Amino acid sequence: MYQDTFEEDDLVAEVELVAQARYSQQSDVEDNFDEDSTQQQPSAVQIPDGVRNFIMHFYRNVLDSNVYELHNIYDSSFNKLTDKYYTKQAWPEAEVIAPLVNDDQVFLTLYRELYYRHIYARLTPTLEHRVHSYENYCDLFNYILNSEGPVNLELPNQWLWDIIDEFIYQFQSFSNYRDRLKNKTEQEITLLRTSPQIWSCYSVLNVLYSFIQKSRINEQLLVSKNGGDMMEAAGEYGSRPLYKMLGYFSIVGLLRVHCLLGDYMLALKMMDNIVLNKKAMFARVTACHVTTYYYVGFAYMMMRRYADAIKAFSTVLAFIQRTKQYHARSYQFDQIAKKGDQMYALLAICIALCPTRLDENIHSQLREKYGEQLFKMQKGEESLPIYEDLWQYACPKFIAATGVNLTKTENDQLNDPHANQLKIFMSDIRNQIMLPTLRSFMKLYTTMGIDKLAKFLEVDAEELKVHLLILKQKSRQFKSVTGNLLEGEYMPTSDLDFCLKQDVVHIAESKVGRRYADWFLRNINRFEDIVAALEQKA
Numbered sequence: 001m002y003q004d005t006f007e008e009d010d011l012v013a014e015v016e017l018v019a020q021a022r023y024s025q026q027s028d029v030e031d032n033f034d035e036d037s038t039q040q041q042p043s044a045v046q047i048p049d050g051v052r053n054f055i056m057h058f059y060r061n062v063l064d065s066n067v068y069e070l071h072n073i074y075d076s077s078f079n080k081l082t083d084k085y086y087t088k089q090a091w092p093e094a095e096v097i098a099p100l101v102n103d104d105q106v107f108l109t110l111y112r113e114l115y116y117r118h119i120y121a122r123l124t125p126t127l128e129h130r131v132h133s134y135e136n137y138c139d140l141f142n143y144i145l146n147s148e149g150p151v152n153l154e155l156p157n158q159w160l161w162d163i164i165d166e167f168i169y170q171f172q173s174f175s176n177y178r179d180r181l182k183n184k185t186e187q188e189i190t191l192l193r194t195s196p197q198i199w200s201c202y203s204v205l206n207v208l209y210s211f212i213q214k215s216r217i218n219e220q221l222l223v224s225k226n227g228g229d230m231m232e233a234a235g236e237y238g239s240r241p242l243y244k245m246l247g248y249f250s251i252v253g254l255l256r257v258h259c260l261l262g263d264y265m266l267a268l269k270m271m272d273n274i275v276l277n278k279k280a281m282f283a284r285v286t287a288c289h290v291t292t293y294y295y296v297g298f299a300y301m302m303m304r305r306y307a308d309a310i311k312a313f314s315t316v317l318a319f320i321q322r323t324k325q326y327h328a329r330s331y332q333f334d335q336i337a338k339k340g341d342q343m344y345a346l347l348a349i350c351i352a353l354c355p356t357r358l359d360e361n362i363h364s365q366l367r368e369k370y371g372e373q374l375f376k377m378q379k380g381e382e383s384l385p386i387y388e389d390l391w392q393y394a395c396p397k398f399i400a401a402t403g404v405n406l407t408k409t410e411n412d413q414l415n416d417p418h419a420n421q422l423k424i425f426m427s428d429i430r431n432q433i434m435l436p437t438l439r440s441f442m443k444l445y446t447t448m449g450i451d452k453l454a455k456f457l458e459v460d461a462e463e464l465k466v467h468l469l470i471l472k473q474k475s476r477q478f479k480s481v482t483g484n485l486l487e488g489e490y491m492p493t494s495d496l497d498f499c500l501k502q503d504v505v506h507i508a509e510s511k512v513g514r515r516y517a518d519w520f521l522r523n524i525n526r527f528e529d530i531v532a533a534l535e536q537k538a
Contacts (some may be wrong), residue, residue, distance in 0.1 A: 059101040091115050112136040117166050120196045161285045164249040174199040176397040201401045208250040208425045215247025221273035255295050260399050264299040268485040278499035306354035307493045313347040342394035344369050352377040387429045434467050450503040
Protein backbone atom coordinates (compact mmCIF):
# COMPACT_ATOMS: atom_id res chain seq x y z
CA MET A 1 0.00 0.00 0.00
CA TYR A 2 1.06 3.59 -0.59
CA GLN A 3 0.59 4.46 3.08
CA ASP A 4 3.84 2.70 3.95
CA THR A 5 5.91 4.82 1.59
CA PHE A 6 4.50 8.32 2.04
CA GLU A 7 5.70 10.05 5.19
CA GLU A 8 5.59 13.63 6.45
CA ASP A 9 9.36 13.94 5.93
CA ASP A 10 8.82 13.29 2.24
CA LEU A 11 6.48 16.27 2.10
CA VAL A 12 9.08 18.49 3.77
CA ALA A 13 11.64 17.44 1.18
CA GLU A 14 9.12 18.08 -1.60
CA VAL A 15 8.29 21.56 -0.34
CA GLU A 16 11.96 22.42 0.15
CA LEU A 17 12.69 21.23 -3.38
CA VAL A 18 10.02 23.53 -4.73
CA ALA A 19 11.33 26.44 -2.65
CA GLN A 20 14.87 25.97 -3.95
CA ALA A 21 13.75 25.63 -7.55
CA ARG A 22 11.21 28.45 -7.40
CA TYR A 23 11.59 30.38 -10.63
CA SER A 24 15.27 29.49 -10.97
CA GLN A 25 14.40 28.10 -14.41
CA GLN A 26 12.00 30.92 -15.30
CA SER A 27 14.25 33.94 -15.77
CA ASP A 28 13.74 33.95 -19.51
CA VAL A 29 9.94 33.86 -19.27
CA GLU A 30 9.43 36.01 -16.15
CA ASP A 31 8.83 39.15 -18.20
CA ASN A 32 5.95 37.50 -20.03
CA PHE A 33 4.45 36.33 -16.73
CA ASP A 34 4.62 39.81 -15.23
CA GLU A 35 3.04 41.33 -18.30
CA ASP A 36 0.12 38.87 -18.19
CA SER A 37 -0.53 39.42 -14.49
CA THR A 38 -0.38 43.20 -14.85
CA GLN A 39 -3.11 43.11 -17.48
CA GLN A 40 -5.45 41.13 -15.22
CA GLN A 41 -4.61 42.68 -11.84
CA PRO A 42 -6.25 45.87 -10.51
CA SER A 43 -4.01 48.25 -8.62
CA ALA A 44 -4.31 48.94 -4.89
CA VAL A 45 -6.29 52.14 -5.38
CA GLN A 46 -8.93 50.23 -7.34
CA ILE A 47 -9.98 48.04 -4.41
CA PRO A 48 -13.61 48.97 -3.66
CA ASP A 49 -14.45 49.94 -0.08
CA GLY A 50 -16.81 46.97 0.23
CA VAL A 51 -14.03 44.57 -0.73
CA ARG A 52 -11.55 46.32 1.60
CA ASN A 53 -13.96 46.02 4.55
CA PHE A 54 -14.72 42.41 3.65
CA ILE A 55 -11.03 41.44 3.69
CA MET A 56 -10.46 43.03 7.10
CA HIS A 57 -13.62 41.36 8.47
CA PHE A 58 -12.46 38.06 6.94
CA TYR A 59 -9.04 38.44 8.57
CA ARG A 60 -10.46 39.16 12.05
CA ASN A 61 -12.63 36.03 11.96
CA VAL A 62 -9.71 33.85 10.87
CA LEU A 63 -7.72 35.17 13.83
CA ASP A 64 -10.65 34.55 16.19
CA SER A 65 -11.31 31.04 14.71
CA ASN A 66 -14.99 32.02 14.38
CA VAL A 67 -16.02 29.02 12.26
CA TYR A 68 -19.71 29.98 12.11
CA GLU A 69 -19.00 33.45 10.73
CA LEU A 70 -16.25 32.12 8.45
CA HIS A 71 -18.79 29.77 6.88
CA ASN A 72 -21.05 32.73 6.00
CA ILE A 73 -18.08 34.71 4.69
CA TYR A 74 -16.81 31.82 2.59
CA ASP A 75 -20.12 30.42 1.37
CA SER A 76 -21.98 33.67 0.76
CA SER A 77 -20.10 36.98 1.05
CA PHE A 78 -17.09 36.03 -1.05
CA ASN A 79 -19.25 34.79 -3.91
CA LYS A 80 -21.54 37.82 -3.82
CA LEU A 81 -18.56 40.17 -4.06
CA THR A 82 -17.13 38.04 -6.85
CA ASP A 83 -20.35 38.38 -8.85
CA LYS A 84 -20.40 42.13 -8.19
CA TYR A 85 -16.77 43.10 -8.86
CA TYR A 86 -14.71 40.21 -10.22
CA THR A 87 -16.66 38.26 -12.79
CA LYS A 88 -14.14 39.06 -15.54
CA GLN A 89 -10.99 39.88 -13.61
CA ALA A 90 -8.96 38.42 -10.78
CA TRP A 91 -9.29 39.43 -7.15
CA PRO A 92 -6.52 41.73 -5.83
CA GLU A 93 -3.22 39.90 -5.41
CA ALA A 94 -2.14 38.93 -1.91
CA GLU A 95 0.68 41.51 -1.96
CA VAL A 96 -1.89 44.27 -2.59
CA ILE A 97 -4.07 43.38 0.42
CA ALA A 98 -1.12 42.53 2.71
CA PRO A 99 -1.15 45.98 4.46
CA LEU A 100 -4.83 45.43 5.35
CA VAL A 101 -4.05 42.20 7.25
CA ASN A 102 -0.76 43.14 8.91
CA ASP A 103 1.13 41.03 6.38
CA ASP A 104 -0.14 37.86 8.09
CA GLN A 105 1.40 35.08 5.96
CA VAL A 106 -1.06 32.39 7.08
CA PHE A 107 -4.05 34.48 6.09
CA LEU A 108 -2.39 35.51 2.83
CA THR A 109 -1.79 31.83 1.99
CA LEU A 110 -5.48 31.09 2.60
CA TYR A 111 -6.42 34.13 0.54
CA ARG A 112 -4.22 32.98 -2.35
CA GLU A 113 -6.03 29.64 -2.30
CA LEU A 114 -9.28 31.50 -2.99
CA TYR A 115 -7.54 33.84 -5.43
CA TYR A 116 -6.25 31.06 -7.69
CA ARG A 117 -9.42 29.04 -7.38
CA HIS A 118 -11.37 32.05 -8.69
CA ILE A 119 -9.01 32.29 -11.67
CA TYR A 120 -9.54 28.60 -12.46
CA ALA A 121 -13.33 28.97 -12.17
CA ARG A 122 -13.95 32.32 -13.91
CA LEU A 123 -10.86 33.09 -16.03
CA THR A 124 -8.24 31.13 -17.98
CA PRO A 125 -5.24 30.13 -15.85
CA THR A 126 -1.80 30.68 -17.37
CA LEU A 127 1.25 28.53 -16.71
CA GLU A 128 2.32 31.15 -14.17
CA HIS A 129 -0.97 30.77 -12.30
CA ARG A 130 -0.66 26.97 -12.30
CA VAL A 131 2.88 27.07 -10.92
CA HIS A 132 2.11 29.75 -8.31
CA SER A 133 -1.00 27.93 -7.15
CA TYR A 134 0.98 24.71 -6.65
CA GLU A 135 3.58 26.58 -4.61
CA ASN A 136 0.87 28.16 -2.50
CA TYR A 137 -0.64 24.74 -1.75
CA CYS A 138 2.83 23.53 -0.76
CA ASP A 139 3.14 26.49 1.63
CA LEU A 140 -0.30 25.84 3.12
CA PHE A 141 0.18 22.10 3.58
CA ASN A 142 3.71 22.55 4.88
CA TYR A 143 2.37 24.95 7.53
CA ILE A 144 -0.39 22.55 8.61
CA LEU A 145 1.61 19.31 8.53
CA ASN A 146 5.09 20.34 9.59
CA SER A 147 4.63 23.00 12.25
CA GLU A 148 5.73 22.16 15.78
CA GLY A 149 2.51 20.73 17.15
CA PRO A 150 -1.05 21.28 15.82
CA VAL A 151 -1.60 24.71 14.30
CA ASN A 152 -4.09 27.15 15.80
CA LEU A 153 -6.38 27.34 12.79
CA GLU A 154 -10.05 26.46 12.39
CA LEU A 155 -11.93 26.53 9.07
CA PRO A 156 -15.48 25.47 8.13
CA ASN A 157 -15.92 21.95 6.77
CA GLN A 158 -17.09 23.31 3.40
CA TRP A 159 -13.81 25.17 2.90
CA LEU A 160 -11.70 22.24 4.06
CA TRP A 161 -13.41 19.97 1.54
CA ASP A 162 -13.02 22.56 -1.21
CA ILE A 163 -9.29 22.85 -0.45
CA ILE A 164 -8.80 19.11 -1.03
CA ASP A 165 -11.23 19.03 -3.96
CA GLU A 166 -9.64 22.04 -5.68
CA PHE A 167 -6.14 20.71 -5.05
CA ILE A 168 -7.03 17.52 -6.93
CA TYR A 169 -8.90 19.43 -9.65
CA GLN A 170 -5.91 21.67 -10.33
CA PHE A 171 -3.64 18.61 -10.41
CA GLN A 172 -6.00 17.03 -12.94
CA SER A 173 -6.18 20.26 -14.95
CA PHE A 174 -2.39 20.66 -14.99
CA SER A 175 -1.90 17.01 -16.05
CA ASN A 176 -4.23 17.48 -19.01
CA TYR A 177 -2.60 20.83 -19.84
CA ARG A 178 0.92 19.35 -19.66
CA ASP A 179 0.04 16.43 -21.93
CA ARG A 180 -1.23 18.71 -24.71
CA LEU A 181 2.03 19.65 -26.43
CA LYS A 182 0.34 21.38 -29.35
CA ASN A 183 0.47 25.21 -29.32
CA LYS A 184 2.99 25.32 -26.47
CA THR A 185 5.97 27.63 -26.80
CA GLU A 186 9.52 26.36 -26.42
CA GLN A 187 9.79 28.36 -23.20
CA GLU A 188 6.77 26.61 -21.69
CA ILE A 189 8.06 23.17 -22.68
CA THR A 190 11.46 24.01 -21.20
CA LEU A 191 9.90 25.07 -17.91
CA LEU A 192 7.77 21.91 -17.77
CA ARG A 193 10.77 19.72 -18.61
CA THR A 194 13.05 21.31 -15.99
CA SER A 195 10.38 21.33 -13.22
CA PRO A 196 9.00 17.77 -13.08
CA GLN A 197 8.09 18.17 -9.40
CA ILE A 198 5.42 20.78 -10.20
CA TRP A 199 2.03 19.08 -9.77
CA SER A 200 3.65 15.63 -9.89
CA CYS A 201 1.50 12.61 -9.09
CA TYR A 202 3.90 11.69 -6.28
CA SER A 203 3.55 15.05 -4.52
CA VAL A 204 -0.26 14.96 -4.70
CA LEU A 205 -0.46 11.43 -3.29
CA ASN A 206 2.13 12.41 -0.69
CA VAL A 207 -0.04 15.25 0.63
CA LEU A 208 -3.22 13.17 0.81
CA TYR A 209 -1.59 10.21 2.56
CA SER A 210 0.25 12.59 4.93
CA PHE A 211 -3.06 14.11 6.07
CA ILE A 212 -4.49 10.63 6.63
CA GLN A 213 -1.49 9.55 8.70
CA LYS A 214 -1.22 12.79 10.67
CA SER A 215 -4.89 12.76 11.66
CA ARG A 216 -5.02 8.99 12.35
CA ILE A 217 -8.40 9.16 10.64
CA ASN A 218 -8.40 5.51 9.54
CA GLU A 219 -7.77 4.40 13.12
CA GLN A 220 -10.56 6.71 14.31
CA LEU A 221 -13.01 5.40 11.72
CA LEU A 222 -12.16 1.80 12.55
CA VAL A 223 -12.86 2.40 16.26
CA SER A 224 -16.16 4.11 15.35
CA LYS A 225 -17.08 1.27 13.00
CA ASN A 226 -16.67 -1.17 15.88
CA GLY A 227 -18.91 0.91 18.14
CA GLY A 228 -16.26 2.86 20.05
CA ASP A 229 -15.50 6.55 20.49
CA MET A 230 -13.36 8.06 17.71
CA MET A 231 -11.46 10.18 20.23
CA GLU A 232 -9.90 7.03 21.69
CA ALA A 233 -7.64 6.76 18.64
CA ALA A 234 -7.46 10.45 17.67
CA GLY A 235 -4.11 11.41 19.15
CA GLU A 236 -2.78 14.96 19.45
CA TYR A 237 -3.54 15.96 15.85
CA GLY A 238 -6.64 13.89 15.13
CA SER A 239 -8.49 15.48 18.04
CA ARG A 240 -8.38 18.84 16.23
CA PRO A 241 -11.27 19.40 13.75
CA LEU A 242 -8.87 20.86 11.14
CA TYR A 243 -6.70 17.73 10.96
CA LYS A 244 -9.56 15.30 11.43
CA MET A 245 -11.62 16.69 8.56
CA LEU A 246 -8.64 17.20 6.22
CA GLY A 247 -7.68 13.57 6.85
CA TYR A 248 -11.22 12.38 6.20
CA PHE A 249 -11.62 14.44 3.03
CA SER A 250 -8.23 13.15 1.87
CA ILE A 251 -9.67 9.61 1.88
CA VAL A 252 -12.41 10.76 -0.51
CA GLY A 253 -9.72 12.63 -2.45
CA LEU A 254 -7.71 9.43 -2.86
CA LEU A 255 -10.86 7.63 -4.03
CA ARG A 256 -11.05 10.27 -6.76
CA VAL A 257 -7.34 10.30 -7.66
CA HIS A 258 -7.12 6.53 -8.01
CA CYS A 259 -10.22 6.56 -10.25
CA LEU A 260 -8.55 9.22 -12.39
CA LEU A 261 -5.49 6.97 -12.62
CA GLY A 262 -7.66 3.98 -13.59
CA ASP A 263 -6.99 1.90 -10.45
CA TYR A 264 -10.58 1.20 -9.41
CA MET A 265 -9.85 -1.54 -6.91
CA LEU A 266 -7.40 0.64 -4.95
CA ALA A 267 -9.91 3.50 -5.16
CA LEU A 268 -12.57 1.42 -3.38
CA LYS A 269 -9.94 0.05 -0.99
CA MET A 270 -9.44 3.58 0.33
CA MET A 271 -13.06 3.49 1.59
CA ASP A 272 -12.60 0.40 3.76
CA ASN A 273 -13.32 2.21 7.01
CA ILE A 274 -16.08 4.49 5.71
CA VAL A 275 -19.65 3.21 5.85
CA LEU A 276 -21.85 4.65 3.09
CA ASN A 277 -24.91 5.87 4.97
CA LYS A 278 -26.62 9.10 6.03
CA LYS A 279 -24.57 9.32 9.24
CA ALA A 280 -21.20 9.33 7.45
CA MET A 281 -19.04 12.42 7.86
CA PHE A 282 -19.05 13.12 4.12
CA ALA A 283 -22.79 13.86 4.40
CA ARG A 284 -21.91 17.10 6.26
CA VAL A 285 -20.82 18.67 2.94
CA THR A 286 -23.16 18.18 -0.02
CA ALA A 287 -20.43 18.41 -2.67
CA CYS A 288 -18.37 15.77 -0.85
CA HIS A 289 -21.46 13.56 -0.51
CA VAL A 290 -22.15 13.71 -4.25
CA THR A 291 -18.48 13.24 -5.21
CA THR A 292 -18.13 10.17 -2.98
CA TYR A 293 -21.06 8.33 -4.53
CA TYR A 294 -20.13 9.39 -8.07
CA TYR A 295 -16.66 7.87 -7.89
CA VAL A 296 -17.80 4.80 -5.94
CA GLY A 297 -20.49 4.17 -8.56
CA PHE A 298 -18.11 4.81 -11.45
CA ALA A 299 -15.49 2.45 -9.99
CA TYR A 300 -18.13 -0.26 -9.58
CA MET A 301 -19.29 0.23 -13.17
CA MET A 302 -15.77 -0.07 -14.58
CA MET A 303 -15.29 -3.23 -12.49
CA ARG A 304 -18.48 -4.61 -14.13
CA ARG A 305 -20.33 -4.66 -10.82
CA TYR A 306 -23.39 -2.99 -12.31
CA ALA A 307 -25.81 -3.86 -9.51
CA ASP A 308 -23.61 -2.11 -6.93
CA ALA A 309 -23.14 0.85 -9.29
CA ILE A 310 -26.92 1.18 -9.71
CA LYS A 311 -27.36 1.17 -5.93
CA ALA A 312 -24.71 3.88 -5.46
CA PHE A 313 -26.08 6.14 -8.22
CA SER A 314 -29.70 5.68 -7.13
CA THR A 315 -28.89 6.51 -3.51
CA VAL A 316 -27.20 9.83 -4.22
CA LEU A 317 -29.65 10.83 -6.97
CA ALA A 318 -32.53 10.32 -4.53
CA PHE A 319 -30.62 12.48 -2.03
CA ILE A 320 -30.15 15.25 -4.62
CA GLN A 321 -33.86 15.19 -5.44
CA ARG A 322 -34.87 15.41 -1.78
CA THR A 323 -32.51 18.28 -0.94
CA LYS A 324 -32.41 20.31 -4.16
CA GLN A 325 -34.46 23.13 -2.62
CA TYR A 326 -31.70 23.61 -0.02
CA HIS A 327 -28.59 23.50 -2.19
CA ALA A 328 -30.25 25.51 -4.99
CA ARG A 329 -28.91 28.61 -3.23
CA SER A 330 -25.38 27.24 -2.99
CA TYR A 331 -22.57 28.54 -5.18
CA GLN A 332 -21.94 24.89 -6.10
CA PHE A 333 -25.48 24.25 -7.36
CA ASP A 334 -24.48 24.14 -11.03
CA GLN A 335 -21.64 21.73 -10.29
CA ILE A 336 -23.93 19.41 -8.29
CA ALA A 337 -26.61 19.56 -11.00
CA LYS A 338 -24.08 18.66 -13.70
CA LYS A 339 -22.73 15.78 -11.65
CA GLY A 340 -26.32 14.58 -11.19
CA ASP A 341 -26.89 14.60 -14.97
CA GLN A 342 -23.67 12.63 -15.45
CA MET A 343 -24.80 10.03 -12.92
CA TYR A 344 -28.14 9.67 -14.72
CA ALA A 345 -26.17 8.95 -17.91
CA LEU A 346 -24.07 6.31 -16.12
CA LEU A 347 -27.21 4.89 -14.52
CA ALA A 348 -28.78 4.52 -17.99
CA ILE A 349 -25.74 2.49 -19.11
CA CYS A 350 -25.93 0.25 -16.04
CA ILE A 351 -29.70 -0.30 -16.38
CA ALA A 352 -29.28 -1.28 -20.04
CA LEU A 353 -26.64 -3.85 -19.06
CA CYS A 354 -28.29 -5.03 -15.83
CA PRO A 355 -32.08 -4.35 -15.80
CA THR A 356 -33.19 -3.56 -12.25
CA ARG A 357 -36.30 -2.09 -10.66
CA LEU A 358 -35.61 1.52 -9.63
CA ASP A 359 -37.28 3.97 -7.29
CA GLU A 360 -40.27 5.48 -9.09
CA ASN A 361 -38.97 9.07 -8.92
CA ILE A 362 -35.50 8.08 -10.13
CA HIS A 363 -37.00 5.96 -12.91
CA SER A 364 -39.23 8.79 -14.16
CA GLN A 365 -36.30 11.24 -14.16
CA LEU A 366 -34.14 8.70 -15.99
CA ARG A 367 -36.76 8.19 -18.69
CA GLU A 368 -37.24 11.94 -19.03
CA LYS A 369 -33.52 12.59 -19.48
CA TYR A 370 -32.35 9.47 -21.32
CA GLY A 371 -35.50 7.59 -22.35
CA GLU A 372 -34.60 7.72 -26.05
CA GLN A 373 -31.06 6.45 -25.39
CA LEU A 374 -32.41 3.64 -23.18
CA PHE A 375 -34.66 2.51 -26.03
CA LYS A 376 -31.82 2.64 -28.57
CA MET A 377 -29.49 0.67 -26.28
CA GLN A 378 -31.69 -2.37 -26.90
CA LYS A 379 -30.80 -2.34 -30.62
CA GLY A 380 -27.67 -4.50 -30.70
CA GLU A 381 -24.72 -3.25 -32.74
CA GLU A 382 -26.57 -0.02 -33.59
CA SER A 383 -26.39 1.06 -29.94
CA LEU A 384 -22.58 1.14 -29.66
CA PRO A 385 -22.34 4.90 -30.43
CA ILE A 386 -24.97 5.57 -27.74
CA TYR A 387 -22.91 3.76 -25.08
CA GLU A 388 -19.79 5.61 -26.17
CA ASP A 389 -21.46 9.05 -26.17
CA LEU A 390 -22.99 8.57 -22.71
CA TRP A 391 -19.73 7.29 -21.27
CA GLN A 392 -17.68 10.12 -22.78
CA TYR A 393 -20.12 12.70 -21.37
CA ALA A 394 -20.25 11.23 -17.86
CA CYS A 395 -16.74 9.88 -17.21
CA PRO A 396 -14.06 11.83 -15.30
CA LYS A 397 -11.07 13.31 -17.11
CA PHE A 398 -8.45 10.60 -16.69
CA ILE A 399 -4.79 11.37 -16.14
CA ALA A 400 -1.53 9.50 -16.65
CA ALA A 401 0.56 8.87 -13.54
CA THR A 402 3.85 9.78 -15.26
CA GLY A 403 2.71 12.37 -17.78
CA VAL A 404 3.73 12.78 -21.38
CA ASN A 405 7.36 12.48 -22.45
CA LEU A 406 8.26 16.11 -23.13
CA THR A 407 11.19 15.08 -25.34
CA LYS A 408 8.87 13.52 -27.90
CA THR A 409 7.94 15.22 -31.12
CA GLU A 410 4.37 15.89 -32.22
CA ASN A 411 4.55 12.90 -34.58
CA ASP A 412 5.22 10.46 -31.73
CA GLN A 413 2.22 8.49 -30.51
CA LEU A 414 1.03 9.66 -27.09
CA ASN A 415 -0.36 7.42 -24.38
CA ASP A 416 -3.85 8.86 -23.93
CA PRO A 417 -5.33 7.58 -20.62
CA HIS A 418 -8.85 8.63 -21.65
CA ALA A 419 -8.62 6.64 -24.90
CA ASN A 420 -7.30 3.62 -22.98
CA GLN A 421 -10.20 3.63 -20.51
CA LEU A 422 -12.72 4.09 -23.34
CA LYS A 423 -11.18 1.14 -25.19
CA ILE A 424 -11.52 -1.07 -22.10
CA PHE A 425 -15.13 -0.03 -21.55
CA MET A 426 -16.22 -0.45 -25.17
CA SER A 427 -14.51 -3.84 -25.38
CA ASP A 428 -16.75 -5.09 -22.60
CA ILE A 429 -19.83 -3.50 -24.18
CA ARG A 430 -19.14 -5.25 -27.50
CA ASN A 431 -18.99 -8.60 -25.70
CA GLN A 432 -22.51 -8.19 -24.33
CA ILE A 433 -24.12 -5.92 -26.91
CA MET A 434 -26.60 -8.63 -27.98
CA LEU A 435 -27.75 -9.47 -24.45
CA PRO A 436 -30.64 -6.95 -24.16
CA THR A 437 -32.17 -8.22 -27.42
CA LEU A 438 -31.58 -11.86 -26.45
CA ARG A 439 -33.14 -11.25 -23.03
CA SER A 440 -36.23 -9.62 -24.56
CA PHE A 441 -36.90 -12.67 -26.82
CA MET A 442 -36.37 -15.15 -23.99
CA LYS A 443 -38.95 -13.39 -21.83
CA LEU A 444 -41.65 -14.40 -24.36
CA TYR A 445 -41.11 -18.16 -24.09
CA THR A 446 -40.63 -20.96 -21.58
CA THR A 447 -38.97 -23.28 -24.11
CA MET A 448 -37.46 -22.44 -27.46
CA GLY A 449 -35.34 -24.24 -30.03
CA ILE A 450 -31.83 -22.94 -30.54
CA ASP A 451 -32.34 -22.67 -34.32
CA LYS A 452 -35.52 -20.65 -33.92
CA LEU A 453 -33.93 -18.24 -31.45
CA ALA A 454 -30.88 -17.90 -33.73
CA LYS A 455 -33.17 -16.98 -36.63
CA PHE A 456 -34.82 -14.25 -34.53
CA LEU A 457 -31.42 -12.77 -33.70
CA GLU A 458 -30.12 -13.25 -37.26
CA VAL A 459 -27.04 -15.20 -36.11
CA ASP A 460 -25.97 -18.80 -36.52
CA ALA A 461 -26.51 -21.43 -33.83
CA GLU A 462 -22.87 -21.57 -32.69
CA GLU A 463 -22.67 -17.80 -32.24
CA LEU A 464 -25.94 -17.88 -30.30
CA LYS A 465 -24.49 -20.44 -27.89
CA VAL A 466 -21.64 -18.03 -27.20
CA HIS A 467 -24.14 -15.26 -26.43
CA LEU A 468 -26.09 -17.62 -24.15
CA LEU A 469 -22.92 -18.41 -22.22
CA ILE A 470 -22.18 -14.69 -21.86
CA LEU A 471 -25.76 -14.05 -20.66
CA LYS A 472 -25.42 -16.87 -18.13
CA GLN A 473 -22.16 -15.44 -16.86
CA LYS A 474 -23.47 -11.86 -16.71
CA SER A 475 -26.59 -13.00 -14.84
CA ARG A 476 -24.46 -13.44 -11.72
CA GLN A 477 -22.44 -10.54 -10.37
CA PHE A 478 -20.16 -9.99 -7.42
CA LYS A 479 -22.39 -7.93 -5.17
CA SER A 480 -21.61 -6.12 -1.92
CA VAL A 481 -23.58 -7.47 1.05
CA THR A 482 -21.59 -5.89 3.90
CA GLY A 483 -20.24 -2.42 4.66
CA ASN A 484 -16.93 -3.17 2.91
CA LEU A 485 -17.12 -1.98 -0.69
CA LEU A 486 -14.75 -4.60 -2.12
CA GLU A 487 -16.15 -7.60 -0.29
CA GLY A 488 -19.28 -9.43 -1.39
CA GLU A 489 -20.52 -12.62 -2.99
CA TYR A 490 -21.79 -13.76 -6.36
CA MET A 491 -25.54 -13.35 -6.58
CA PRO A 492 -28.11 -13.59 -9.40
CA THR A 493 -29.01 -10.17 -10.80
CA SER A 494 -31.30 -11.19 -13.67
CA ASP A 495 -35.01 -12.01 -13.57
CA LEU A 496 -34.41 -14.87 -16.01
CA ASP A 497 -32.85 -18.27 -15.53
CA PHE A 498 -32.36 -20.82 -18.30
CA CYS A 499 -30.57 -24.00 -19.29
CA LEU A 500 -29.71 -25.57 -22.63
CA LYS A 501 -30.65 -29.21 -23.20
CA GLN A 502 -30.30 -30.90 -26.59
CA ASP A 503 -30.53 -27.66 -28.56
CA VAL A 504 -33.59 -26.51 -26.63
CA VAL A 505 -33.47 -23.52 -24.30
CA HIS A 506 -35.59 -23.99 -21.16
CA ILE A 507 -36.48 -20.63 -19.60
CA ALA A 508 -37.90 -19.77 -16.18
CA GLU A 509 -38.45 -16.54 -14.28
CA SER A 510 -36.15 -16.48 -11.28
CA LYS A 511 -37.95 -13.44 -9.88
CA VAL A 512 -41.69 -13.95 -10.12
CA GLY A 513 -43.51 -10.66 -10.38
CA ARG A 514 -46.58 -9.77 -8.35
CA ARG A 515 -49.70 -11.59 -9.56
CA TYR A 516 -52.15 -8.71 -9.84
CA ALA A 517 -55.19 -10.95 -10.53
CA ASP A 518 -54.67 -12.89 -7.29
CA TRP A 519 -54.23 -9.62 -5.37
CA PHE A 520 -57.51 -8.20 -6.70
CA LEU A 521 -59.44 -11.45 -6.08
CA ARG A 522 -58.12 -11.70 -2.53
CA ASN A 523 -59.11 -8.12 -1.70
CA ILE A 524 -62.53 -8.45 -3.39
CA ASN A 525 -63.25 -11.39 -1.08
CA ARG A 526 -62.13 -9.35 1.93
CA PHE A 527 -64.42 -6.44 1.00
CA GLU A 528 -67.37 -8.82 0.47
CA ASP A 529 -66.80 -10.24 3.96
CA ILE A 530 -66.68 -6.71 5.42
CA VAL A 531 -69.90 -5.69 3.62
CA ALA A 532 -71.64 -8.86 4.80
CA ALA A 533 -70.59 -8.22 8.40
CA LEU A 534 -71.87 -4.63 8.23
CA GLU A 535 -75.23 -5.77 6.84
CA GLN A 536 -75.67 -8.27 9.68
CA LYS A 537 -75.00 -5.54 12.26
CA ALA A 538 -77.48 -3.23 10.55
